[in-house]
Amino acid sequence: MKFLRKYSTIIRISLQNAFVYRSNVLGGLLFYIVFIFVFFNLWRAIYQSGKVAGYTLSQMVWYLCMTELIAFGCKSNVFRQMNEDVKSGSIAYQLNRPYHYIIYQFSYTFGGIIFNLLIYGALAIVLGLIMVGPIPGFQLSLLPFGIFSAVLGILLNFFFLMALGLTAFRLEDNTAFFLIYQKLVFMLGMFIPLEFLPGWIQRIARWLPFSYVTWAPARLIVAFSWDLFRQVVPMQLLWLAVSVLFASGMYNYGVRGLQAHGG
Amino acid sequence: MKKLKNILYLIGLYFKVNLASAMEYRSSFLMQAFGMALSNATFVFYWWIAFSQIGGRIGGYDFKDVMFIWALTSSAFGASNILFANMFRITTIIVTGELDTFLLQPKDVLISLLCSRTALSTWGDLLYGFVLMALTHGNDGMVWLMFLLGIVIGGLLMTAISVTAHTFTFYFGDASLIGDIALEFIINFCIYPEGIYRGFVRAMMLSVIPASFIVHIPLKLARSFQPGLLLILLAFAALYCFIAYKFFYHGLKKYESGNLIITRM
Amino acid sequence: MSVIEVRSLNKLYRARVKEEGLGASFRALIKPVYKEVHAVKNISFTVDKGEILAFIGPNGAGKSTTIKMLTGILHPTSGEISVLGFDPVKQRKQLSYHIGTVFGQKSQLWFHLPPVDSFALLGAIYDIDKKTLKKREEELIECFELGDLIKTPVRKLSLGQRIRCEVAASLLHSPDILFLDEPTIGLDVVVKQKIRELILRMNRDQGTTIFLTSHDTGDVEQLCRRAIVIDHGEIILDQPVKKLKYDYLNRKIIAVRFNLEQHLDVPKGVVVEKSGKMGARLSVDTRVCSIDEAMRWIISQGGVADITVEDPPMEEIISTIFTGKNTAE
The missing domain is CATH 3.30.70 (Alpha-Beta Plaits)
Incomplete structure (x- = not known):
C-alpha cells in the first residue's frame, strides 16, 4: 500500500506539472493539428490518384490520428533525462533516496503520459470526426482491446528509451542509438501502415519491436480482428519484457560501476 | 543601393566570425549531420513507398518533382540558418534585453541581430539538398538554376516569416510560440505538392505563409520558364521582406519607448 | 566643457499589468490594465569632459533607465538630452561611434571565441581601419594587462578576466565617453580593485569621460570625484565625492x-x-x-x-x- 501511495503521489505531481506549462500544451496541440491536417490532405490526394491496398481513406486518416496520438502521448524526455542524469553524475545522488530510480522515473513520466493521452485523445477524436466521420465498422465493445494494445506500445517505447538513455553509462555519445530507434519507429508504422511496405520488410518488421509501438495498436483500433490481436499482443508482451529487462540490466550494471569506482 | 551594400557587407562579416565560432564546437557536428541525414532518408523512404503504392502522380507531382521541392526546402532552410540562425531566438533576444547590445552599435539592428549566430548542423541541410538534386536531376541546367534562385528567395522568405512572427513580441509579449508555429507551417506546406491542398490553404500559401513562392513556383519555372512568373516571384519576395523589415522597426519603437508588456519583476 | 547635458528629463512607462492565470490573460487581451510607472522624475545635470561621475542609488531607482536614455536605447517621455552634441533619440547611430558601453551582464564578446576575434568584428562594425585597430588593440592589451587572455575563448575566462576584456572591447573605437553599468557586480575584492585601477588609468591617460552606475559604495569612493544619488527616479544629491564621503560615507x-x-x-x-x-x-x-x-x-x-x-x-x-x-x- 505504501509502495502505491509513494509512486501515485509522484504521478499526481507530474500531472499537475504538465498543467502548469500551458503554452507548451497549446503549442503541442497546434502541431498535432497541423500534422494531421497536412497528412489528411496528402492521403486524400493519394486516394484520388489510385487505389491503396488494405485501408480506406477513412481508415487511413484514423490510423494516422492514432499513431500520432501514441507518438505525442509517448513523448517524454526520458531518454534525455536518463542521459543527463548519468553524464552529470546526479544519478549517484538518487541511489540513496528511498525509492527505486527506474520506478520513480516511470511514475514521473507516466503522469505526463496520462495527461497527453487525455487531451490529445479528445483532439484526435474531434479531428477524425470532422475530417472523415466515424470509423467504418467501428465497435465500441472492441475498443478496450485496442487501448490495451496502445498501453503496451507506450510502455514498450518508454522502457526502450530508458534503456537507450542508460547506455550513457557505457558510451560517450549514445544519441545515434536514439535517432536510429526513433526513425525506425517512424518508418515501420507511424507514418505508413506496415501493410504498405514491401513484403520482405514486413516479415522482418514483425519480429522487431518497432512496429509494435504504433502500428499494432492503431491497426487494432481502426480495423479490429481477433486474428491480429492474437498475433500482435503476445509480441508486444514479449518485447515489453525484453525492454524492461534491458533497462533494469543497464541500470544495475551502471550502479555496480558507480559503487565500485564512484561517480 | 548603398544601404543594401552595407547590409551585404555586414552579413559577410558576421558569416566569417560565425564560422570561426562554429569550428570551436565541431565535435557535435558529426552527430547532428548523422541525425539530419537519417531523418531526410526517412522522408525519401516515405515517398518511395507512397509512389510505389499508387504509381504515377500525387497532387500533380511525380517522384522527381517531390524530390525537387524537398531538396529546395532543405537547402533554403539550411542557408537561412547558416546566415541568420538567430531568427529562432528573436523573442528571447528581445525579452532578455540582449537587443540593447545591437542598439548600441552603429549598424542595422535587425541584420546584426539575425546574423550574430549560426547553426552548424544546418550546413548538413544545405548540402543535403544539393546531393538530392544531383541524384534526382543530374545536370538539367534550368532546374539547377531555379534551385539556386529558390535557395536565395526561400531562405530570405523563411527568415522574413520568422521575423514577422517574433516581432509580435513587441506588441503582445512572448511570441515564441507564434514563431515556432509559423516555421512549422511554412516547412510543412513546402514539402508536399501544392495540389493536395484546396481553396483557403492555397490562398494562404500564396500570401501570409508563402510556401508556394518558396518551392512550388520555382518548380513551375524549372518545368517551363515564364519571365512574367519570375518577375512576380521576385517582386513578391522583395515586398514580403520589406514588410517584415518595416514591421520589425515599427515594433522596435515600442521597445524604445519602454512600453513593452514584458514584466521583468 | 560639458559633454552630457540633461534638462528636466522624465520617463513614464505605461506597463501592462498581467495577472496570473488563463482567464486573466484572456481578459487582458480584451481590456488591458495599465499601470503608470514614473521611472525618472524631472532630473537635470551636466557632466564635464574628463570627469568620472558616479550615478548611484538602490536597485530600481532609475539608474539603468537614465543610462539607457543617454545612450539612445530608450526614448524619454519629456526633457532634453545632449550627449557630445548629439540627440540620442534622433542620432543614435552617429552617437554610437563616440560612446562605449559596458552593460553588466550583456556581453559584446562571443562566448565560444577568443576576444581577439570579437575585437576584429567590432573593429569592422565601428568602421575602424585595420592599421588603427591593430595599434589600438596593442594599446588596450597593454593597458588592461590582457596578454594571452585575448587568445583564450571567452568561456574559459574567469569573470574578472572577462570584464577586463569587455571593457577593452568597448574602448576599441576610442570613445569620448564610457558608460559603465555596474562594472564590478559579482566580482571579488581583489578583482574589483584591479578593474577600478584600470578605469582610473584610462581616464588619466586618454581623458575619457566616465559615467558609471553602481550600488557599491567602494566604486564611488575610489573612482569618482563627483556623485549623483538617485532614488525613486529623483536626484536627491549631486555633490563632490569628498563631501559625500565626509557627510555620508x-x-x-x-x-x-x-x-x-x-x-x-x-x-x-x-x-x-x-x-x-x-x-x-x-x-x-x-x-x-x-x-x-x-x-x-x-x-x-x-x-x-x-x-x-x-x-x-x-x-x-x-x-x-x-x-x-x-x-x-
Whole structure:
C-alpha cells in the first residue's frame, strides 16, 4: 500500500506539472493539428490518384490520428533525462533516496503520459470526426482491446528509451542509438501502415519491436480482428519484457560501476 | 543601393566570425549531420513507398518533382540558418534585453541581430539538398538554376516569416510560440505538392505563409520558364521582406519607448 | 566643457499589468490594465569632459533607465538630452561611434571565441581601419594587462578576466565617453580593485569621460570625484565625492567575534549596533575614530577570533541622506 501511495503521489505531481506549462500544451496541440491536417490532405490526394491496398481513406486518416496520438502521448524526455542524469553524475545522488530510480522515473513520466493521452485523445477524436466521420465498422465493445494494445506500445517505447538513455553509462555519445530507434519507429508504422511496405520488410518488421509501438495498436483500433490481436499482443508482451529487462540490466550494471569506482 | 551594400557587407562579416565560432564546437557536428541525414532518408523512404503504392502522380507531382521541392526546402532552410540562425531566438533576444547590445552599435539592428549566430548542423541541410538534386536531376541546367534562385528567395522568405512572427513580441509579449508555429507551417506546406491542398490553404500559401513562392513556383519555372512568373516571384519576395523589415522597426519603437508588456519583476 | 547635458528629463512607462492565470490573460487581451510607472522624475545635470561621475542609488531607482536614455536605447517621455552634441533619440547611430558601453551582464564578446576575434568584428562594425585597430588593440592589451587572455575563448575566462576584456572591447573605437553599468557586480575584492585601477588609468591617460552606475559604495569612493544619488527616479544629491564621503560615507561596519566573553566599553565614535556574549557588530564614525584606532582598540580587548570590515550598504546611506535632509529642512 505504501509502495502505491509513494509512486501515485509522484504521478499526481507530474500531472499537475504538465498543467502548469500551458503554452507548451497549446503549442503541442497546434502541431498535432497541423500534422494531421497536412497528412489528411496528402492521403486524400493519394486516394484520388489510385487505389491503396488494405485501408480506406477513412481508415487511413484514423490510423494516422492514432499513431500520432501514441507518438505525442509517448513523448517524454526520458531518454534525455536518463542521459543527463548519468553524464552529470546526479544519478549517484538518487541511489540513496528511498525509492527505486527506474520506478520513480516511470511514475514521473507516466503522469505526463496520462495527461497527453487525455487531451490529445479528445483532439484526435474531434479531428477524425470532422475530417472523415466515424470509423467504418467501428465497435465500441472492441475498443478496450485496442487501448490495451496502445498501453503496451507506450510502455514498450518508454522502457526502450530508458534503456537507450542508460547506455550513457557505457558510451560517450549514445544519441545515434536514439535517432536510429526513433526513425525506425517512424518508418515501420507511424507514418505508413506496415501493410504498405514491401513484403520482405514486413516479415522482418514483425519480429522487431518497432512496429509494435504504433502500428499494432492503431491497426487494432481502426480495423479490429481477433486474428491480429492474437498475433500482435503476445509480441508486444514479449518485447515489453525484453525492454524492461534491458533497462533494469543497464541500470544495475551502471550502479555496480558507480559503487565500485564512484561517480 | 548603398544601404543594401552595407547590409551585404555586414552579413559577410558576421558569416566569417560565425564560422570561426562554429569550428570551436565541431565535435557535435558529426552527430547532428548523422541525425539530419537519417531523418531526410526517412522522408525519401516515405515517398518511395507512397509512389510505389499508387504509381504515377500525387497532387500533380511525380517522384522527381517531390524530390525537387524537398531538396529546395532543405537547402533554403539550411542557408537561412547558416546566415541568420538567430531568427529562432528573436523573442528571447528581445525579452532578455540582449537587443540593447545591437542598439548600441552603429549598424542595422535587425541584420546584426539575425546574423550574430549560426547553426552548424544546418550546413548538413544545405548540402543535403544539393546531393538530392544531383541524384534526382543530374545536370538539367534550368532546374539547377531555379534551385539556386529558390535557395536565395526561400531562405530570405523563411527568415522574413520568422521575423514577422517574433516581432509580435513587441506588441503582445512572448511570441515564441507564434514563431515556432509559423516555421512549422511554412516547412510543412513546402514539402508536399501544392495540389493536395484546396481553396483557403492555397490562398494562404500564396500570401501570409508563402510556401508556394518558396518551392512550388520555382518548380513551375524549372518545368517551363515564364519571365512574367519570375518577375512576380521576385517582386513578391522583395515586398514580403520589406514588410517584415518595416514591421520589425515599427515594433522596435515600442521597445524604445519602454512600453513593452514584458514584466521583468 | 560639458559633454552630457540633461534638462528636466522624465520617463513614464505605461506597463501592462498581467495577472496570473488563463482567464486573466484572456481578459487582458480584451481590456488591458495599465499601470503608470514614473521611472525618472524631472532630473537635470551636466557632466564635464574628463570627469568620472558616479550615478548611484538602490536597485530600481532609475539608474539603468537614465543610462539607457543617454545612450539612445530608450526614448524619454519629456526633457532634453545632449550627449557630445548629439540627440540620442534622433542620432543614435552617429552617437554610437563616440560612446562605449559596458552593460553588466550583456556581453559584446562571443562566448565560444577568443576576444581577439570579437575585437576584429567590432573593429569592422565601428568602421575602424585595420592599421588603427591593430595599434589600438596593442594599446588596450597593454593597458588592461590582457596578454594571452585575448587568445583564450571567452568561456574559459574567469569573470574578472572577462570584464577586463569587455571593457577593452568597448574602448576599441576610442570613445569620448564610457558608460559603465555596474562594472564590478559579482566580482571579488581583489578583482574589483584591479578593474577600478584600470578605469582610473584610462581616464588619466586618454581623458575619457566616465559615467558609471553602481550600488557599491567602494566604486564611488575610489573612482569618482563627483556623485549623483538617485532614488525613486529623483536626484536627491549631486555633490563632490569628498563631501559625500565626509557627510555620508563616514561609517564602517566592523563585525567582530571573540574567543571568550567580553564586556565592551566602546571608545568615542563607535556605536554597538548588535552584541552577543561572544561578538558584536560595531558602527564606526570615521570622522571621530579612524579605522586604525578602532582596530587597535578591538585588538587590545584580546581574544579576537574573527574580524570583518565592511561598507554600510547603499540602502542605509540613502536613508541617512533622507533623514539628514529632513532634519536640515
